[in-house]
Amino acid sequence: MKKTDKIIIALLLIGGIAAIFYPDTHPYRRVVDRHELLHELMSEGRYVSTDRVAEALMQNDPSLFLVDVRSPEQYKAFTLPGATNIPFDSILSPKYVDILDQDVYNVVLFSNGSRLADQAWLVLRSYDYHGLKVMKGGLNEWYRTILHPAPPASTEVTKEEYDRYLFRKGAMYFFTGIRPAGTSAAPKPAAAPKPAVKHKKKEVTGGCG
Amino acid sequence: MGPLYPQELLNPEYNLLIGFLIGIGFGFILEATGFTNTRKLAGVFYGYDATVIKTFFTAAVTAMIGLFLMHHWGMIDIYKTFYPSTFWIPTLIGGAIMGLGFVIGGFCPGTSLSAASTGKRDAWSFIAGVMIGIFGFIFTYESLWKPLRQSGKLGKVNFPQWLGVREGLFIFIVAVLAVISFVLYQKWQDHWRKKLTDEDLNDLGL
Numbered sequence: 248m249k250k251t252d253k254i255i256i257a258l259l260l261i262g263g264i265a266a267i268f269y270p271d272t273h274p275y276r277r278v279v280d281r282h283e284l285l286h287e288l289m290s291e292g293r294y295v296s297t298d299r300v301a302e303a304l305m306q307n308d309p310s311l312f313l314v315d316v317r318s319p320e321q322y323k324a325f326t327l328p329g330a331t332n333i334p335f336d337s338i339l340s341p342k343y344v345d346i347l348d349q350d351v352y353n354v355v356l357f358s359n360g361s362r363l364a365d366q367a368w369l370v371l372r373s374y375d376y377h378g379l380k381v382m383k384g385g386l387n388e389w390y391r392t393i394l395h396p397a398p399p400a401s402t403e404v405t406k407e408e409y410d411r412y413l414f415r416k417g418a419m420y421f422f423t424g425i426r427p428a429g430t431s432a433a434p435k436p437a438a439a440p441k442p443a444v445k446h447k448k449k450e451v452t453g454g455c456g
Numbered sequence: 457m458g459p460l461y462p463q464e465l466l467n468p469e470y471n472l473l474i475g476f477l478i479g480i481g482f483g484f485i486l487e488a489t490g491f492t493n494t495r496k497l498a499g500v501f502y503g504y505d506a507t508v509i510k511t512f513f514t515a516a517v518t519a520m521i522g523l524f525l526m527h528h529w530g531m532i533d534i535y536k537t538f539y540p541s542t543f544w545i546p547t548l549i550g551g552a553i554m555g556l557g558f559v560i561g562g563f564c565p566g567t568s569l570s571a572a573s574t575g576k577r578d579a580w581s582f583i584a585g586v587m588i589g590i591f592g593f594i595f596t597y598e599s600l601w602k603p604l605r606q607s608g609k610l611g612k613v614n615f616p617q618w619l620g621v622r623e624g625l626f627i628f629i630v631a632v633l634a635v636i637s638f639v640l641y642q643k644w645q646d647h648w649r650k651k652l653t654d655e656d657l658n659d660l661g662l
Contacts, residue, residue: 262521263631266624274535
């Protein structure tokens with residue numbers, strides 16, 4: 248055996264032994280700048296309202312990708328139409344990288360309230376994942392606004408508030424199949440244009456359904 | 457940092473230029489180590505020359521160790537490099553055809569180009585054969601080979617994952633296997649060389 252053969256064999260063995268001491272490989276993680284992260288966290292630009300989500304679902308928006316970060320049991324019990332379940336404890340699992348780290352869909356995270364989805368957003372955003380949104384208020388807000396929409400509380404209803412109420416009633420019919428009570432009569436919205444300040448206190452009681 | 461091209465840190469023209477320079481280097485080394493000698497190359501099948509197996513196995517193990525360590529040192533993200541899906545049946549058949557061509561012609565596609573540049577006429581006819589094979593395959597790609605191409609699909613195979621061992625340990629095992637094969641093959645070569653006279657060796661161009 249020649250001298251060069253021996254040197255090459257020694258180098259290969261040294262390299263092989265060195266490799267034993269290293270852990271398995273993982274894709275490089277990009278880390279986002281902390282100041283940028285803090286700024287984004289304060290700006291609330293990540294939030295989308297339940298109305299926007301409902302609208303996208305009703306229009307069959309192909310860019311919408313809903314992700315339920317609650318436990319599989321909760322997911323089975325109730326979730327939004329077409330939502331994918333990625334439980335909070337496995338959001339960093341390599342299985343879900345293709346869903347969460349991409350720039351094709353508008354991925355909207357949701358949980359019961361905003362908190363769990365917000366935490367998931369923070370963890371994922373810190374790895375520089377883009378385009379992730381959080382449904383503000385979560386399923387509680389969904390229940391309150393879309394599944395059981397309340398008529399505008401105040402008599403001083405703006406056109407915008409009234410339109411939103413009508414939209415929510417439509418959305419409720421879309422998602423539950425239940426025709427909202429008083430659809431044709433709509434007595435409360437009818438009272439809206441009146442500048443009836445004196446009725447104000449009385450009307451407030453109708454706020455929560 | 458790397459790989460440069462998939463992360464668009466390098467424009468396509470420079471990518472081609474670098475490929476060109478590496479190709480020249482590769483061809484030069486092939487010629488310098490005697491790989492353009494068909495009898496040396498075919499010797500790996502008969503046992504009188506171990507150069508091919510030593511070179512290719514060393515290259516594979518060096519690349520394996522180098523990529524693994526460089527990934528850990530933050531120099532190249534190997535998850536951004538390309539590796540193809542495995543279709544084991546066509547790979548097996550293709551490998552057998554390639555091996556047959558290797559032992560009959562005494563060239564692999566790379567060394568045939570290298571040898572052709574040194575003026576060897578058998579290399580030119582080998583290249584002509586390669587071209588006939590390539591164009592024959594292209595024109596029958598959809599009509600004849602579709603069932604074969606898609607048979608034995610295994611997806612992206614990763615040996616350490618498949619065997620359930622740590623990547624570092626797998627690399628060490630392959631490195632040891634490479635060294636063992638070098639030593640054994642060297643002994644086999646020495647055994648054959650004893651039977652050959654100086655005149656034989658001269659005739660083989662070794």
